Amino acid sequence: MTETLLRVDDLRVSFDTYAGEVRAVRGVSFHIDKGETLAIVGESGSGKSVTAQATMRLSADKQIRYKSGSIRFNEKEILKLQEKELQRIRGSEIGMILQDPLTSLNPMMTVGKQIAEGIIKHQHLPKREAITKAIEMLRLVGIPEPERRVNQYPHEFSGGMRQRVSIAIALACNPKLLIADEPTTALDVTIQAQILELMKDLQEKLNTAILLITHDLGIVAEMADRVMIMYAGSIVESGNCEDLFYHPAHPYTWGLLGSIPQADQKNKEALISIKGTPPDLHAEITGCPFKHRCSYAMAVCHEHRPPAFEIGEGHTAGCFLHHEFSPSVINPITKEEVK
Template identity: 60%
Template sequence: MEKILQVKDLELSFHTFAGEVKAIRGVSFDLNKGETLAIVGESGSGKSVTTKSIMRLLPESSSEFKNGEILFNNHDLTKLTDKEMQKIRGKDISMIFQDPMTSLNPTMTIGKQIMEPILKHQKVSKAKAKEVAVELLKLVGLPNPEMRIKMYPHQFSGGQRQRIVIAIALACNPKILIADEPTTALDVTIQAQILELMKDIQKKVDTSIIFITHDLGVVANVADRVAVMYGGRIVEVGTVDEIFYNPQHPYTWGLLSSMPSMDLEEERLYAIPGTPPDLLNPPVGDAFALRSEYALQIDLEQAPPMFQVSKTHFAATWLLHPNAPEVEPPANIIERMKTFRGSRYYEETTGGEA
């Protein structure tokens, strides 16, 4: 598949009064044309910082690229000036933020806000830009768009505002759409509608999506591939079936165990013990070792490399080393795998046998 974005060995720090926070520590991943890549992990794992670094939206006064590349259209985005990035933001790479009310200008009609990136990046008249704005509102499913482009953000519900933010992000037909937890503030019914809308739009405009979330239930519905982040690093990456039905990293096991399930009779919801690492003084070895019951002595001494599980599946855990002891996933993870007999991955790897 054609790679539209490549992030290679990215390291980024924040300079604070307390010291240097090493927020991103050697992150690498690719985004293929037309696919949806979900980046998941707890709060503070580095998901949003990683994607905001792609857009160059972090404050230059306190953040610093220490190493690595972000390659897009044969350009390293870490090396571009802010003026050069302005030509890319909104045109080639767009972002949908978590809270639409803080993304929209309360003093401007939504029509003007949708037209703004069109007029900035495309040589069209105001009349043509207005026409495109109306079409975009139709695309995201808002009725009576000719009337609604004259309205202000406060005149819409939360779900409608999120649709407007998506319309703005799509205004210039971007090659990459970054969605930073776009459904967090919405109720489950509206959330399902927005997710369905994004899948439908992706088919129509053929854009690649990076979807940031902590909700694995959302991931199962929207993603083609999944990258699991912890402590500023990607600890596992694979197709959505591989991550859900053949997880390899103990942190991924913990995330999956903490998902509620209608199929399993669990009295209590599992919670990963402990807290995320302090990135002012990041651990020497595996950042998850102190929270993991499966940690080996080497986990405390040396960070694991990415071990290959399949052509598309990699995990950074010493448990995959040939000399490591054999460890089975938690019992509830094995039970979940058994409930997913209908999955492509399960059928291919087991022949459908329990």
């Protein structure tokens, strides 16, 4: 029986800006079991990173409002914890890899000190022992000559090596959950493949759950057990990898998959593009958030928000095309009739 590590229910997050309230996350619910990888996919501005950062309450409380919902990590309600309690969890029980290692690492500190910092704080080891463990972490993430490189600065490392250092920092205290926010965005494809392979190997060794934030469906296919598709701060479809790639059920997912060129594609069909732009998150959204960009939108889509229709076991999609009285359409990805 799988054990749930993180459970988020009806999370709503807003930012107060000079232009008004930005409703960045709108009623998101999901869970992550121990040792599994959940990917959150969506275009820029869909609420992926805000959702991930909310699990650690990384944004300053003056800038952000948690309007409703619950975030339970390891049976602790994150939204009710004091800052000192949160600091004990950050780095020790939840680690985070940011997408740009050049800006996430401190250029004024050696990489050894940056890895040792969390070890000293959370595991209360003496400085010398913490540096020894930092060397072990550098070796674990595949950095050669760790005894020498532990005393070097971030600018002395390549982009791929800096990302390995970021992973070492995130995993130094053996966290139960690793949040990877587009961890390979700034890397070339060869280094990207190495980093993904490293993350999978470390997950198997440490049994760490991973919350993976990305817009790259190739990474999702490589890494994820389950997938959530986000659009305009909401989850529009969720399921396991096989569901999302072979039986996609939401027009937005169809657009994402249709925009990927196929290596074995013999005909010269044009790639599907999603016309228009996402809705303004300053405003309330009536009906389906995707309605203005959807070729299948009906009158009901403009008036009512679609519920999460169950497509299969663990596979849901928020689209009225799956209502029993909706007209029949052909799924452009599977070429099958939507029922």
